[in-house]
Amino acid sequence: MDCRFFREQIVLEGYDELDAEAKKSLEAHLQTCRECEQFQLNLTETQQALDQSTEVDRPIDIAALHKAIRPKPLPWWSRLSAWRWLAWGTAVCLILVVGLSALAWIGVDIKWEDRGLTLRIGQEVVPEITEQELVRLLEVERHATQAELVKQLQGALDEFSEQLQFHLDERQKQADAQLALIYQGLQSQRVQDLELIRQELQHLAGATEAEFLESQRVLEFILASHVSGIQQNTK
Amino acid sequence: MEKSDEALMHQLQMGDLRSFDTLVKRWEKRLLNYCYRMVNDIALAEDLRQEVFLRIYRSAKMFRARAKFSTWMYRIATNLCINTLAKPGHWKETSVAVYLESESEGLDDRLIDPSDQPDEVVVKKEIEDRIRSAVACLPEDLRVVVIMRHYHDMKFREIAEILDRPTSTVKSRMVAGMERLSKMLSKQE
Ligand SMILES: [Zn+2]
Numbered sequence: 001m002d003c004r005f006f007r008e009q010i011v012l013e014g015y016d017e018l019d020a021e022a023k024k025s026l027e028a029h030l031q032t033c034r035e036c037e038q039f040q041l042n043l044t045e046t047q048q049a050l051d052q053s054t055e056v057d058r059p060i061d062i063a064a065l066h067k068a069i070r071p072k073p074l075p076w077w078s079r080l081s082a083w084r085w086l087a088w089g090t091a092v093c094l095i096l097v098v099g100l101s102a103l104a105w106i107g108v109d110i111k112w113e114d115r116g117l118t119l120r121i122g123q124e125v126v127p128e129i130t131e132q133e134l135v136r137l138l139e140v141e142r143h144a145t146q147a148e149l150v151k152q153l154q155g156a157l158d159e160f161s162e163q164l165q166f167h168l169d170e171r172q173k174q175a176d177a178q179l180a181l182i183y184q185g186l187q188s189q190r191v192q193d194l195e196l197i198r199q200e201l202q203h204l205a206g207a208t209e210a211e212f213l214e215s216q217r218v219l220e221f222i223l224a225s226h227v228s229g230i231q232q233n234t235k
Numbered sequence: 236m237e238k239s240d241e242a243l244m245h246q247l248q249m250g251d252l253r254s255f256d257t258l259v260k261r262w263e264k265r266l267l268n269y270c271y272r273m274v275n276d277i278a279l280a281e282d283l284r285q286e287v288f289l290r291i292y293r294s295a296k297m298f299r300a301r302a303k304f305s306t307w308m309y310r311i312a313t314n315l316c317i318n319t320l321a322k323p324g325h326w327k328e329t330s331v332a333v334y335l336e337s338e339s340e341g342l343d344d345r346l347i348d349p350s351d352q353p354d355e356v357v358v359k360k361e362i363e364d365r366i367r368s369a370v371a372c373l374p375e376d377l378r379v380v381v382i383m384r385h386y387h388d389m390k391f392r393e394i395a396e397i398l399d400r401p402t403s404t405v406k407s408r409m410v411a412g413m414e415r416l417s418k419m420l421s422k423q424e
Pocket of ligand 1: 002003029033034037
């Protein structure tokens, strides 16, 4: 046999992965081959050298890791379902109307309240607003600069967005709770049939088609591993 | 009794975050050392370790019950290290350069300079650095095998499984790797 083969055997021997028979044949070769004998010597030296490099120990920052694994919330706009888009769109349109018609405007407060957008001028609340009324209002106050106007509109927009986010978060919580219930059901082995879970999932608030499909895939997987777990336990 | 890695993964799949923490605690040191030897940069290694754990967490659902956790983990880590090293403008050039600069001197010449009389700690640190650099200078395919076999005590069969290569390939890479290291680490005549 050639030396190439024995080099490999020497390495295997050096790492204790050689059986007794192979050891014998290696020893026989080493007695006749100086090159391989030298190789073995070098290997041992190299192993010893490598051993001089010790391990380092730096504990991981588990808090940072936890922070990183927390799923990033979806951007608020991707969680908007159709009707929310409608509400949002309407609000934006309204604000745009205000923005476009107004070159100068101050003292008018736009607020997102329980029912929707309202305009407030001093103490007076204007529940609904027509374009004509707007123009009239704006005629009254035409001292604001464009920057002030933009700032005010931006403020109203931010507030609106914040309100919306709050409602979405609430809804997300409900969805999480529902999902937790499903998981619990799975864990306590009260596994209903998959179709039921699918129905449950379909009701999950705010899920897009893609999210729904993904959740379904996850649930199927969990269910499958759960079933295999049961099978193993009953063996 | 201590739970197996695979049992912990199963619990993680069920949403139990504590089992993930247990896995992290169990593997953090070995994983750090693996990445460190692969990339020869401790700060980068720490980042990579974090990323490996993140990937484990995020793809926990993909983990198959029959697979061995460590095999899966080392596969993720290996791919991540190699991909990171492949990024342009990486440390690789510098670390190789540092090694090559010092290569003309033998290990002993470099370390034992009587005029200096460096204390033991410094010598130890230099030997340590030199060995790390030598390992890091190996081509990736040899380096992975040497690190796994020598420092992580994995059998050749196991390494073959992680790398998805025949055991014979792994063995011949180990031979080549050790030959190169032997040349690099021995005093040059
Ligand atoms: Zn020979």
